[in-house]
Amino acid sequence: MAGPDTRAAIIDGKAFAAGLVERVAAASARLEATHGLKPGLAVVIVGEDPASQIYVRNKGETTARAGMRSDTHRLADTISQAELLALVGTLNADAGIHGILVQLPLPAQIDSSAVLGAIDPDKDVDGFHVVNAGRLAVGLPGLVPCTPLGSTMLLKHQLGDLSGLNAVIVGRSNIVGKPMAQLLLAENCTVTIAHSRSRDLPALCRAADILVAAVGRPEMIRGDWIKPGATVIDVGINRVPSADPVKAAEGRTRVVGDVAFAEAVTVAGAITPVPGGVGPMTIACLLANTYNAACRAAGIEPERLDA
Numbered sequence: 173m174a175g176p177d178t179r180a181a182i183i184d185g186k187a188f189a190a191g192l193v194e195r196v197a198a199a200s201a202r203l204e205a206t207h208g209l210k211p212g213l214a215v216v217i218v219g220e221d222p223a224s225q226i227y228v229r230n231k232g233e234t235t236a237r238a239g240m241r242s243d244t245h246r247l248a249d250t251i252s253q254a255e256l257l258a259l260v261g262t263l264n265a266d267a268g269i270h271g272i273l274v275q276l277p278l279p280a281q282i283d284s285s286a287v288l289g290a291i292d293p294d295k296d297v298d299g300f301h302v303v304n305a306g307r308l309a310v311g312l313p314g315l316v317p318c319t320p321l322g323s324t325m326l327l328k329h330q331l332g333d334l335s336g337l338n339a340v341i342v343g344r345s346n347i348v349g350k351p352m353a354q355l356l357l358a359e360n361c362t363v364t365i366a367h368s369r370s371r372d373l374p375a376l377c378r379a380a381d382i383l384v385a386a387v388g389r390p391e392m393i394r395g396d397w398i399k400p401g402a403t404v405i406d407v408g409i410n411r412v413p414s415a416d417p418v419k420a421a422e423g424r425t426r427v428v429g430d431v432a433f434a435e436a437v438t439v440a441g442a443i444t445p446v447p448g449g450v451g452p453m454t455i456a457c458l459l460a461n462t463y464n465a466a467c468r469a470a471g472i473e474p475e476r477l478d479a
């Protein structure tokens with residue numbers, strides 16, 4: 173347990189993600205050697221949003237590094253919904269593409285849920301399709317959203333069996349909070365989901381053996397909200413002004429999580445840093461999902477990747 177003279181173990185998501193990408197690359201190479209099947213991921217990006225451009229470039233580079241086919245479709249932000257749906261239809265029908273990811277946000281003239289709903293659920297490597305949300309809810313195999321999947325892998329790596337642990341998830345979005353709750357329930361945790369209407373959030377958090385923060389509010393969760401020895405997964409990615417006033421005046425920024433790390437690290441038993449914790453796991457799990465989707469499409473049992 174951490175205390176004034178001790179510090180929490182730092183959960184190195186960057187290193188774990190690098191290992192996962194290597195395992196996916198090795199499994200994909202064996203799949204190609206034994207079955208002539210190369211997993212393929214298509215990423216669709218609409219418009220010029222700089223953050224999305226960076227994410228998409230990283231995804232493309234990591235996919236290619238893992239020895240997979242990587243197609244990026246860059247579309248003007250004037251594209252119509254019908255044109256985008258037609259592209260999704262073409263990718264659904266392409267036997268060489270096993271994963272389709274449409275980068276969000278989409279421009280205002282496009283109904284995001286209609287586009288995400290048009291993706292073949294068996295190629296939905298983001299795991300956002302209602303069919304995959306339903307499969308997760310009832311415990312059927314399917315494609316699971318990458319960020320909560322990666323967070324669960326880090327927890328199992330850190331703690332082993334999660335059975336019976338009290339897990340508190342702060343945040344109830346469809347892409348992080350809710351699927352995280354389903355995954356931890358499947359690991360036999362006792363799960364509480366907190367949100368903006370929850371009463372006495374600090375007290376709820378203090379009951380957690382596992383605390384997952386997915387709020388989008390910089391350093392909201394303080395050290396004294398954390399049970400001594402708890403394992404803290406900080407999903408938040410928030411850009412705030414640099415801590416150095418001179419740099420801040422120049423408009424320089426830094427990235428912080430939803431947890432006040434400097435405080436939490438003296439109380440928690442283990443914690444993910446931001447950056448370098450959950451973030452790198454998201455792309456690694458996208459590749460794992462693409463590999464699994466390729467295997468399932470061909471009726472081949474995928475290798476286990478969560479070593």
Ligand code: NDP
Nearest residue numbers: 319343344345348367368386387388407408409450451454
């Ligand atoms: P959303 O904005 O969709 O959801 C935020 C959730 O936090 C909501 O459920 C909201 O409650 C809750 N919330 C907001 N304010 C409070 C509060 N004061 N007290 C308690 N709960 C509150 O965010 P996402 O789930 O998409 O993302 C969460 C964070 O994770 C963001 O920082 C995002 O950048 C990051 N993220 C990181 C990823 C990664 O790769 N590491 C991937 C995806 C997200 P309510 O429902 O009541 O409004």
